[in-house]
Amino acid sequence: MPKAVSEHKKNSKGEKEPVKGKVEMKKGLLLDASYFDDEEKGKSIIKLFIKIGKKGGKKNAPRRWFFDSEFRPHFFVLSGKANAEKTIKELEGLELGDEEKFRIFRAEKTSLRAWGRNETNAVKVSFDKVSHLVQARKLLKDLGFEIFEYDVPFGKRYLLDKRLNPCGFVDIEFEPASNEIKKITPSNEIVEPMRDIEAIAFDLETYCGKKFAIGAEPIIMASMADMREELGRVISYKTKKVKGLELVESEEKVINEIEKGLNEADLIVTYNGDNFDFHYVKERAKKLGAEFKINGVEPRIIRKGLDNAAKLSGVQHIDSYQIMRFLQRTGAIHIVKLDIENVSEKVFGEKKEKVYPLELNEAWENGKGLERMVDYNLKDSIVAMKIAKEYLPLFMEISKLTSQTLFDTTRSATSSMVEDLLMKEAHHKGFVAPNKPNEFEVRERIENPIKGAFVKEPLVGLHENIAVLDFASLYPSIIVSHNISPETLNCEHEECKKNVSPDGTWFCKKEKGLFPEVLGGLVTERIKLKREYGRKKAGGEEAKVLFSSQWALKIVLNSAYGYLAYPRARWYSRECASAITAWARNYIHETIRKAGEADFEVLYTDTDSTFLLMKRKTKRDVEEFVEKINKELPGNMELEVDGYYRRGIFVTRRKKEGGVAKKRYALMDEKGNLKIVGFEYVRRDWCNIAKETQRTVIDMVLHEGDSSKAADYVRKVIKDLKSGKVPKKELAIITMLKRKVDSYDAKEPHVSAAKKAIAQGTEIEVGTILSYVITKNGKSISDRAELEEFVEEGNYDADYYIQNQVLPAVIKIMEELGYSKEDLIHGGKQTGLNTWG
DNA sequence: TAATTCGCTAGACCGA
DNA sequence: TCGGTCTAGCGAA
Numbered sequence: 017m018p019k020a021v022s023e024h025k026k027n028s029k030g031e032k033e034p035v036k037g038k039v040e041m042k043k044g045l046l047l048d049a050s051y052f053d054d055e056e057k058g059k060s061i062i063k064l065f066i067k068i069g070k071k072g073g074k075k076n077a078p079r080r081w082f083f084d085s086e087f088r089p090h091f092f093v094l095s096g097k098a099n100a101e102k103t104i105k106e107l108e109g110l111e112l113g114d115e116e117k118f119r120i121f122r123a124e125k126t127s128l129r130a131w132g133r134n135e136t137n138a139v140k141v142s143f144d145k146v147s148h149l150v151q152a153r154k155l156l157k158d159l160g161f162e163i164f165e166y167d168v169p170f171g172k173r174y175l176l177d178k179r180l181n182p183c184g185f186v187d188i189e190f191e192p193a194s195n196e197i198k199k200i201t202p203s204n205e206i207v208e209p210m211r212d213i214e215a216i217a218f219d220l221e222t223y224c225g226k227k228f229a230i231g232a233e234p235i236i237m238a239s240m241a242d243m244r245e246e247l248g249r250v251i252s253y254k255t256k257k258v259k260g261l262e263l264v265e266s267e268e269k270v271i272n273e274i275e276k277g278l279n280e281a282d283l284i285v286t287y288n289g290d291n292f293d294f295h296y297v298k299e300r301a302k303k304l305g306a307e308f309k310i311n312g313v314e315p316r317i318i319r320k321g322l323d324n325a326a327k328l329s330g331v332q333h334i335d336s337y338q339i340m341r342f343l344q345r346t347g348a349i350h351i352v353k354l355d356i357e358n359v360s361e362k363v364f365g366e367k368k369e370k371v372y373p374l375e376l377n378e379a380w381e382n383g384k385g386l387e388r389m390v391d392y393n394l395k396d397s398i399v400a401m402k403i404a405k406e407y408l409p410l411f412m413e414i415s416k417l418t419s420q421t422l423f424d425t426t427r428s429a430t431s432s433m434v435e436d437l438l439m440k441e442a443h444h445k446g447f448v449a450p451n452k453p454n455e456f457e458v459r460e461r462i463e464n465p466i467k468g469a470f471v472k473e474p475l476v477g478l479h480e481n482i483a484v485l486d487f488a489s490l491y492p493s494i495i496v497s498h499n500i501s502p503e504t505l506n507c508e509h510e511e512c513k514k515n516v517s518p519d520g521t522w523f524c525k526k527e528k529g530l531f532p533e534v535l536g537g538l539v540t541e542r543i544k545l546k547r548e549y550g551r552k553k554a555g556g557e558e559a560k561v562l563f564s565s566q567w568a569l570k571i572v573l574n575s576a577y578g579y580l581a582y583p584r585a586r587w588y589s590r591e592c593a594s595a596i597t598a599w600a601r602n603y604i605h606e607t608i609r610k611a612g613e614a615d616f617e618v619l620y621t622d623t624d625s626t627f628l629l630m631k632r633k634t635k636r637d638v639e640e641f642v643e644k645i646n647k648e649l650p651g652n653m654e655l656e657v658d659g660y661y662r663r664g665i666f667v668t669r670r671k672k673e674g675g676v677a678k679k680r681y682a683l684m685d686e687k688g689n690l691k692i693v694g695f696e697y698v699r700r701d702w703c704n705i706a707k708e709t710q711r712t713v714i715d716m717v718l719h720e721g722d723s724s725k726a727a728d729y730v731r732k733v734i735k736d737l738k739s740g741k742v743p744k745k746e747l748a749i750i751t752m753l754k755r756k757v758d759s760y761d762a763k764e765p766h767v768s769a770a771k772k773a774i775a776q777g778t779e780i781e782v783g784t785i786l787s788y789v790i791t792k793n794g795k796s797i798s799d800r801a802e803l804e805e806f807v808e809e810g811n812y813d814a815d816y817y818i819q820n821q822v823l824p825a826v827i828k829i830m831e832e833l834g835y836s837k838e839d840l841i842h843g844g845k846q847t848g849l850n851t852w853g
Numbered sequence: 854t855a856a857t858t859c860g861c862t863a864g865a866c867c868g869a
Numbered sequence: 870t871c872g873g874t875c876t877a878g879c880g881a882a
Contacts, residue, residue: 491857
């Protein structure tokens with residue numbers, strides 16, 4: 017590999033000799049961190065991929081690998097009761113390894129403390145090679161040493177320890193001859209993607225033949241789009257010459273062109289490139305005896321949990337589909353199916369036509385409709401690029417917080433974001449991180465769930481003038497205000513016992529814990545950012561960065577409680593998580609009590625929000641009440657007015673023992689906007705016609721208080737259904753297939769529909785979003801379920817849709833207005849009932 | 854395997 | 870034909 021490194025001279029201890037040549041200083045954009053094994057020296061060496069240039073440089077700014085051969089892979093050993101020096105002696109005396117013998121490179125005393133122990137001076141044990149570390153961790157464990165942080169990948173270790181921010185600027189001092197890093201520090205300058213980063217998106221179209229395997233059929237078209245979205249290219253071969261299409265000789269040449277284009281980029285963007293495009297082009301290149309290398313190396317398809325990920329060397333692969341999945345998980349977007357057409361429409365408001373594989377085949381073979389295909393192929397790249405551009409600032413901020421590469425942050429779970437941040441800050445606080453739990457511990461944790469939030473049963477019916485109050489970031493603010501952290505739990509100081517949770521655990525008041533320290537910093541920073549954002553004009557580049565920064569903080573803050581209660585977390589703490597929810601329940605109960613004292617009627621509460629009936633009270637009264645509560649709250653806890661609503665409805669439960677349904681209600685604000693919560697309308701597993709009917713009924717009832725109009729509307733929908741003319745699109749029920757079809761115990765409609773489709777040759781795997789219709793053909797509901805695509809228009813069971821979809825969706829609302837099911841089906845009279853008198 | 858618990862509801866199945 | 874129990878999915882916070 018990099019021959020530059022071998023120019024170093026070593027002294028007898030294998031350490032590098034003082035630099036004689038001059039040291040250069042440069043600013044650059046850090047893209048990737050990794051390592052390689054230098055066999056000659058028997059060392060694992062850190063390498064960083066950096067784009068040189070003060071402001072990231074122009075298009076062809078030089079990008080280079082830099083090396084840090086001083087930084088050693090390491091973990092920590094607890095010295096136990098014996099002192100650190102003795103442990104060090106023992107460790108240094110060890111001869112390790114099976115075939116190839118090796119010794120520890122260095123063992124040194126630190127001032128770090130192991131988690132949950134009083135013993136300080138954990139010993140840092142370094143190795144020449146990562147492979148030595150891997151062997152040693154087992155051997156040392158067997159010898160009875162307690163070891164920590166032994167499973168942190170080397171590149172990640174480097175970023176965390178040096179507190180670098182990938183996809184951010186760094187200042188480097190290095191030897192120009194060897195690119196050896198003498199010093200590297202993060203730089204605060206803001207990265208502006210359009211100016212500082214070169215990104216290119218690409219997308220492949222492949223021939224749809226008999227074989228389905230990756231790489232089995234040829235690539236027939238490929239597109240690329242840059243960040244400005246204007247320089248789009250579409251390349252094909254052996255087909256008609258049309259506008260916007262570049263023709264080359266062969267498939268191999270198409271691959272060459274993509275390779276050439278992509279090698280200009282710092283970031284390569286795809287839509288589902290993790291599972292498809294990179295793997296495909298790699299396989300095709302292999303078949304054709306061609307090369308496909310990015311930055312000199314073939315893409316690697318690695319496993320990330322249950323998913324694949326296409327990893328490049330140095331250059332960062334951003335899969336926009338992974339970005340969308342992350343946004344979906346964190347609740348930032350709500351899109352039924354994350355295909356590129358849906359995303360284009362829902363995120364950017366741009367309709368994108370779907371083209372089917374067979375159309376593509378035909379267009380390519382005989383030129384029919386080829387222009388459409390060219391446009392379709394290019395749009396795929398453009399949309400992928402748009403997503404990346406839109407959300408890159410968010411992930412760059414997350415990278416800054418967690419010191420992880422963009423490749424990792426765009427594919428991370430929120431738990432790993434929290435954990436990476438804690439790993440980074442733990443050493444600062446003088447702690448070695450705790451280890452991940454073993455499977456036994458994980459199971460034990462799962463079997464002991466933590467009691468969660470309190471939800472009050474609401475007052476049923478229609479209500480007017482509602483004030484909604486909210487605790488701002490309830491769980492994080494409890495953590496900070498009560499200093500909740502695994503290491504502050506049940507401390508020895510007598511006076512700290514006053515900081516006792518309703519759960520009986522108490523938390524130290526003398527020393528700030530890791531969680532409150534880190535989260536407190538984030539809360540303060542977020543308030544500052546939000547204030548600054550408010551002052552900036554919307555739409556500008558700066559505003560976008562500010563918004564993304566506070567958003568990144570919000571994501572991490574909101575995940576902190578979940579992390580403490582997450583069975584696989586290093587810093588899992590049942591006591592902490594339990595204390596947080598106990599305090600939260602207490603605060604909401606206190607709010608209810610005090611609201612009663614202040615003569616408000618409490619309509620409903622859930623976790624952190626309180627609904628008050630204002631009756632004759634004014635907004636001023638509500639605000640005074642909030643102020644009073646805030647005076648009594650500790651630390652940075654704060655109750656806020658979320659909003660005022662003119663009308664609202666709560667309904668009884670449909671099943672079981674009755675009672676009023678929690679987590680379902682509809683509100684109308686002062687401007688007449690509806691807020692529908694928990695009802696079928698917001699659920700994807702109900703058909704459109706039921707959802708739309710429900711929304712219309714809620715709208716009519718809350719706006720006009722006119723129940724007879726609503727009843728008429730329902731009757732009309734029933735009539736339409738009976739006529740058999742409702743399009744199947746309105747009848748489709750959408751559900752995700754969460755496991756393999758054979759592994760279900762219960763026979764359910766979506767599983768049954770999936771099985772039938774599979775029998776007809778459709779490819780359906782775990783995670784597929786199924787859209788099915790209940791047809792006329794069969795006995796049970798499951799028997800009658802068929803995937804939408806196989807159902808002919810008009811073939812639907814009207815009775816099912818009336819009885820099991822539309823009526824259930826509206827009946828509980830209509831009942832509040834005095835209607836029965838029969839009234840709606842048979843047109844019972846009930847006229848002119850005006851709810852609002 | 855990939856943050857948590859609380860809560861609602863459907864549909865299959867079983868026994869009376 | 871009913872009510873209870875079970876599995877399953879999804880939303881609220």
